[in-house]
Amino acid sequence: DGGITQSPKYLFRKEGQNVTLSCEQNLNHDAMYWYRQDPGQGLRLIYYSQIVNDFQKGDIAEGYSVSREKKESFPLTVTSAQKNPTAFYLCASSMGRQGSGELFFGEGSRLTVL
Amino acid sequence: GENVEQHPSTLSVQEGDSAVIKCTYSDSASNYFPWYKQELGKGPQLIIDIRSNVGEKKDQRIAVTLNKTAKHFSLHITETQPEDSAVYFCAASIGDYKLSFGAGTTVTVRA
Numbered sequence: 002d003g004g005i006t007q008s009p010k011y012l013f014r015k016e017g018q019n020v021t022l023s024c025e026q027n028l029n030h031d032a033m034y035w036y037r038q039d040p041g042q043g044l045r046l047i048y049y050s051q052i053v054n055d056f057q058k059g060d061i062a063e064g065y066s067v068s069r070e071k072k073e074s075f076p077l078t079v080t081s082a083q084k085n086p087t088a089f090y091l092c093a094s095s096m097g098r099q100g101s102g103e104l105f106f107g108e109g110s111r112l113t114v115l
Numbered sequence: 116g117e118n119v120e121q122h123p124s125t126l127s128v129q130e131g132d133s134a135v136i137k138c139t140y141s142d143s144a145s146n147y148f149p150w151y152k153q154e155l156g157k158g159p160q161l162i163i164d165i166r167s168n169v170g171e172k173k174d175q176r177i178a179v180t181l182n183k184t185a186k187h188f189s190l191h192i193t194e195t196q197p198e199d200s201a202v203y204f205c206a207a208s209i210g211d212y213k214l215s216f217g218a219g220t221t222v223t224v225r226a
Binding site: 005032036041042043044045046049051059060091093097101102103104106107108109 | 159160
């Protein structure tokens with residue numbers, strides 16, 4: 002089935018450690034996104050990529066890094082510089098300029114910093 | 116940047132009644148307004164969207180209205196059913212890439 006696969010579903014990390022969240026899509030979508038979801042705050046955009054080898058900062062990029070070396074993959078690294086990393090992280094993709102604008106989301110990764 | 120406010124934060128309705136969620140946006144250049152539904156443990160899913168050249172759009176029991184002058188848009192769910200219980204998010208963007216989401220509304224349909 003086509004879709005967005007995020008892994009791991011749950012992740013625990015100690016303070017000071019970097020952690021990488023995986024996001025893979027087989028929808029042949031050009032654009033990919035990372036959102037952070039906190040209770041009562043909706044979804045906030047961390048980074049997005051419109052095309053391979055290119056990405057832009059979203060509204061809350063500090064303490065995060067991404068890469069887009071392949072069309073199918075858009076991994077997110079939560080670095081030790083992120084002051085409050087415990088959150089639910091959602092990856093999404095869309096067709097981009099040729100599409101309707103609809104975002105297709107994965108099922109999320111919940112990161113807990115101990 | 117765009118700021119989207121969503122009300123109410125929680126909504127409890129009797130099965131069969133209607134539910135209305137309202138959102139306001141700040142940037143008059145925004146031209147795309149989707150609504151997403153998030154069920155427990157899952158990612159959000161698009162349920163309906165509207166563009167700024169349209170005032171209303173309907174899909175079975177759900178409808179969205181847009182008032183560009185007042186910069187607000189609303190989601191209407193009629194004849195609510197238990198499976199409508201979820202968190203609903205409105206969003207707004209200029210173009211398709213940088214969606215700004217509201218804080219979400221938790222809808223509970225009472226049997």
